[in-house]
Amino acid sequence: MKITFLGTGTSQGIPVIGCTHEVCLSGDPKDKRLRSSILMEWDDYRYVIDCGPDFRQQMLSANVANINGVLFTHFHADHTAGLDDIRPFSQRFGHIPLYAQESVIKNLKERFDYIFATNNRYVGAPSVQLNTIENKSFYIGNKQILPVEVEHGKIKIFGYRVDRFAYITDAKRISTTEKEKLQDLEVLVINALRIEPHPTHLNLQEALELIAELKPKKTYLTHISHRLGFYADVSKSLPEDVFLAYDGLTIEV
Ligand SMILES: [Zn+2]
Ligand SMILES: [Zn+2]
Numbered sequence: 001m002k003i004t005f006l007g008t009g010t011s012q013g014i015p016v017i018g019c020t021h022e023v024c025l026s027g028d029p030k031d032k033r034l035r036s037s038i039l040m041e042w043d044d045y046r047y048v049i050d051c052g053p054d055f056r057q058q059m060l061s062a063n064v065a066n067i068n069g070v071l072f073t074h075f076h077a078d079h080t081a082g083l084d085d086i087r088p089f090s091q092r093f094g095h096i097p098l099y100a101q102e103s104v105i106k107n108l109k110e111r112f113d114y115i116f117a118t119n120n121r122y123v124g125a126p127s128v129q130l131n132t133i134e135n136k137s138f139y140i141g142n143k144q145i146l147p148v149e150v151e152h153g154k155i156k157i158f159g160y161r162v163d164r165f166a167y168i169t170d171a172k173r174i175s176t177t178e179k180e181k182l183q184d185l186e187v188l189v190i191n192a193l194r195i196e197p198h199p200t201h202l203n204l205q206e207a208l209e210l211i212a213e214l215k216p217k218k219t220y221l222t223h224i225s226h227r228l229g230f231y232a233d234v235s236k237s238l239p240e241d242v243f244l245a246y247d248g249l250t251i252e253v
Contacts, residue, residue, distance in 0.1 A: 033246070
């Protein structure tokens with residue numbers, strides 16, 4: 001399976017609009033981060049996890065001409081706001097399958113009422129096929145996906161495990177039971193927001209403690225704020241086999 005990091009930034013991305021922080025002014029392309037999302041590709045299948053406000057740019061940059069579906073981690077705007085831009089796919093290929101827990105689907109129906117309207121539906125609206133998922137395994141294409149429930153402040157959201165790869169974003173805490181699903185990983189992707197603690201996201205130290213506990217072979221950090229520091233500096237400070245992800249990075253799992 002090939003994983004492409006489409007975006008690795010926190011909710012406002014990097015640079016933040018109008019921000020004069022040194023990381024926001026950095027000339028290093030690895031310090032430019034769109035909102036967090038990945039593309040998973042295997043055989044003829046192509047799925048994205050989350051569909052934030054940068055989705056259109058991400059599909060263009062990664063040269064994606066079709067997708068088989070979108071998996072959502074949670075309803076926050078930085079993970080859902082680009083849903084209208086699945087139109088080029090639904091116009092060409094028909095209903096795009098969406099996978100999310102019930103609370104997320106309910107929220108999407110409020111945010112994007114015109115997409116889900118049954119009466120007087122606007123002809124140009126994206127067309128989707130809803131799949132309500134629970135905290136148990138399901139299939140996309142020929143692969144089994146295992147949701148991993150993590151705590152993002154007060155809300156419970158999903159990360160996903162596929163084979164020996166797991167993608168967790170926006171976590172602050174993971175229960176002992178759910179941590180069991182993250183054993184024996186080849187690659188873990190986990191969020192690490194910044195140096196200082198944050199009420200709803202792991203900071204760098206908390207992420208590193210979790211990695212030390214779970215012991216994946218390799219870990220990539222994502223959902224990064226400008227307040228974590230420069231890519232080049234932070235990369236040098238990380239333990240062996242822990243890396244900062246960056247936009248456009250591809251890995252094979
Ligand atoms: Zn987020
Ligand atoms: Zn969030």
